[in-house]
Amino acid sequence: MNWVDEAFGDPEFGEGRWYLNPKNHSRQMYKVKKPGEKPAAFGSDPEAQSGRKMGEIMQKRFTDPEEFEKLVKEANAMKEKSPFQIGQVIPLEEAKRVAELSYPVASMSCICRIGARGHEERNEHEYSCTGLGVGMLKWERWPERYKGGVNFMSPEETKEWLTKWNKKGMVHIIMTFGGSYVGGICNCDYPDCGMIRNRVDYGITPGCLKSPWVATVDFDDCNGCGVCVQRCQFGAIKFEVTTEKTNVDQFKCFGCGLCETACPTEAIDLLDRESLPALKEVW
Amino acid sequence: MAVPNFAAIDIDRSKCTIPFACKKCLTGCLQSVFSVSAIKVERGRETNPNEPGTYALHAPHRDKCTGCNDCIELCPEDAITVTFA
Amino acid sequence: MSDIYTPNNYSFELNPEMMSRLADEFDAEKVATEFAAATEGKSADEVDAQGKTFFENFGKNWMSQTLKLGEEYPDRTYEVLKEAIDKTGHLKFALLPQRFLEIAYLSTQEISILPIIENNPQRLVYRMANCTTFQKLKEKCGAETANRLPCKHACLTACQTVHEELDIDAKIEMTATIPEDGHCQFAAQRG
Numbered sequence: 135m136n137w138v139d140e141a142f143g144d145p146e147f148g149e150g151r152w153y154l155n156p157k158n159h160s161r162q163m164y165k166v167k168k169p170g171e172k173p174a175a176f177g178s179d180p181e182a183q184s185g186r187k188m189g190e191i192m193q194k195r196f197t198d199p200e201e202f203e204k205l206v207k208e209a210n211a212m213k214e215k216s217p218f219q220i221g222q223v224i225p226l227e228e229a230k231r232v233a234e235l236s237y238p239v240a241s242m243s244c245i246c247r248i249g250a251r252g253h254e255e256r257n258e259h260e261y262s263c264t265g266l267g268v269g270m271l272k273w274e275r276w277p278e279r280y281k282g283g284v285n286f287m288s289p290e291e292t293k294e295w296l297t298k299w300n301k302k303g304m305v306h307i308i309m310t311f312g313g314s315y316v317g318g319i320c321n322c323d324y325p326d327c328g329m330i331r332n333r334v335d336y337g338i339t340p341g342c343l344k345s346p347w348v349a350t351v352d353f354d355d356c357n358g359c360g361v362c363v364q365r366c367q368f369g370a371i372k373f374e375v376t377t378e379k380t381n382v383d384q385f386k387c388f389g390c391g392l393c394e395t396a397c398p399t400e401a402i403d404l405l406d407r408e409s410l411p412a413l414k415e416v417w
Numbered sequence: 418m419a420v421p422n423f424a425a426i427d428i429d430r431s432k433c434t435i436p437f438a439c440k441k442c443l444t445g446c447l448q449s450v451f452s453v454s455a456i457k458v459e460r461g462r463e464t465n466p467n468e469p470g471t472y473a474l475h476a477p478h479r480d481k482c483t484g485c486n487d488c489i490e491l492c493p494e495d496a497i498t499v500t501f502a
Numbered sequence: 503m504s505d506i507y508t509p510n511n512y513s514f515e516l517n518p519e520m521m522s523r524l525a526d527e528f529d530a531e532k533v534a535t536e537f538a539a540a541t542e543g544k545s546a547d548e549v550d551a552q553g554k555t556f557f558e559n560f561g562k563n564w565m566s567q568t569l570k571l572g573e574e575y576p577d578r579t580y581e582v583l584k585e586a587i588d589k590t591g592h593l594k595f596a597l598l599p600q601r602f603l604e605i606a607y608l609s610t611q612e613i614s615i616l617p618i619i620e621n622n623p624q625r626l627v628y629r630m631a632n633c634t635t636f637q638k639l640k641e642k643c644g645a646e647t648a649n650r651l652p653c654k655h656a657c658l659t660a661c662q663t664v665h666e667e668l669d670i671d672a673k674i675e676m677t678a679t680i681p682e683d684g685h686c687q688f689a690a691q692r693g
């Protein structure tokens with residue numbers, strides 16, 4: 135079991151996985167302000183605060199690389215007390231289970247792509263991120279954060295929408311927005327997704343933990359087409375010229391299942407990470 | 418450990434005034450070195466990307482810059498300088 | 503939406519006038535005093551029987567008025583919720599009863615949020631910890647009567663009423679009590 139499940143999971147729900155614990159999807163709609171209390175300022179939410187803290191750490195790699203290494207280690211070890219956004223890669227089928235549990239679900243534009251590429255998503259056909267929970271009812275407080283609005287979806291629409299982005303090649307990452315509150319299912323890719331980039335390039339783990347699965351290839355079924363190789367955002371698959379088959383490095387694999395959903399011969403399966411002694415502690 | 422020889426990227430904000438509208442370097446850099454953010458945000462509205470000075474361009478991933486100079490060629494305002502020590 | 507660069511002036515908060523109207527009408531001190539007067543000198547069994555009728559009645563009025571005023575004083579959160587319900591054909595349970603329960607408790611209790619433990623297509627669960635009604639009952643009727651929680655009938659009936667009035671089939675249960683757990687908890691399970 136990974137530390138997020140230990141801290142925030144409930145064995146009674148969804149095999150103890152934190153993102154399937156209904157309590158982590160529940161929040162009040164209203165908060166009564168004390169007399170004279172001002173409305174929250176832009177950037178005072180947990181997402182923005184965590185982003186700024188991470189930004190300060192990242193800055194250190196230019197000024198004090200040793201300090202940077204130290205701060206990264208600390209951030210990775212913080213666990214449930216972490217002030218950082220927690221995120222975990224999950225395969226499509228798991229993301230669909232979240233769609234059944236979270237109310238409401240709305241698609242919206244991806245904040246990472248806005249920042250990294252100036253990429254705008256202006257309507258429901260373009261939105262590539264999802265916000266979860268009652269906070270979405272209040273998106274118009276900060277249109278700059280949402281840029282273009284949001285589109286509320288039924289559970290069935292959400293599943294179709296997730297499938298669409300999976301087909302395009304996006305990794306699903308389930309994210310918290312403050313504590314254990316599940317705030318979004320992001321559809322991510324390298325390098326514009328901050329969470330994937332921070333993990334892959336800098337070894338910062340909390341925002342991009344691995345999924346409870348790892349990919350495996352059945353050599354008898356693999357025809358060597360190479361489709362899966364293009365799908366992997368983590369550089370875990372290569373085409374092996376000698377065997378004319380594909381090859382997964384399970385130590386590098388994040389268990390996103392993108393290779394599995396694209397393989398035309400169903401040669402790829404997702405194995406339970408904890409069934410592999412060398413990988414069961416690799417999150 | 419000495420600070421590695423990363424690219425120093427200078428963005429002249431007096432020339433790069435509407436980065437979210439222009440975004441040529443953002444979309445053109447192979448290494449995705451740049452990032453843009455709104456520096457003027459008001460409750461209840463979007464920030465106008467065509468109004469000068471509302472967004473700022475940064476180079477948070479300059480440790481990934483290879484010095485290809487593509488951004489310099491793409492920039493219509495000559496706002497970027499990339500130097501290696 | 504008109505111009506995306508012109509600020510909207512939406513309020514996402516509950517209307518203060520609505521809240522003070524509910525606070526005045528369903529004041530905990532007032533109801534506890536009335537209940538104390540009505541039950542003075544009566545046996546525990548009589549108090550229980552009377553408590554049920556008295557607080558069921560109170561709970562029904564409390565929620566009926568909440569539903570009425572909650573509609574009279576909309577806020578942007580509610581408008582967007584209604585649009586989302588229309589658009590998706592979902593969300594009515596648990597979010598519509600949740601809104602009115604939040605209004606009912608936030609208006610009459612000294613809390614800034616109503617802790618929502620679960621809100622999903624199957625269940626709505628919420629919790630009351632420092633309940634003013636319970637405190638006032640303790641003051642006016644004594645700890646013994648308060649600990650028998652006559653007031654639970656108000657909460658249960660209010661929760662029942664909001665689902666009935668909104669035409670939602672749900673089973674209402676009390677899953678924790680202040681004397682035993684330090685907080686009261688109510689659950690609506692979709693039928």
Ligand code: SF4
Pocket residue numbers: 351355356357358359360361362363379380396397398399400401402
């Ligand atoms: S997509 Fe499937 S068949 Fe093609 S190379 Fe990958 S595992 Fe083999």
Ligand code: SF4
Pocket residue numbers: 348349365366367368369370371382386387388389390391392393394
């Ligand atoms: S090998 Fe497959 S499951 Fe593993 S990270 Fe790559 S695409 Fe995802």
Ligand code: SF4
Pocket residue numbers: 424445446447448449450481482483484485486487488489499
């Ligand atoms: S020099 Fe090349 S790698 Fe460096 S920032 Fe410019 S475009 Fe990117």
Ligand code: SF4
Pocket residue numbers: 428432433434435436437439440441442443474491492493494495496497
């Ligand atoms: S290309 Fe030049 S003007 Fe355009 S955003 Fe980049 S630095 Fe600014």
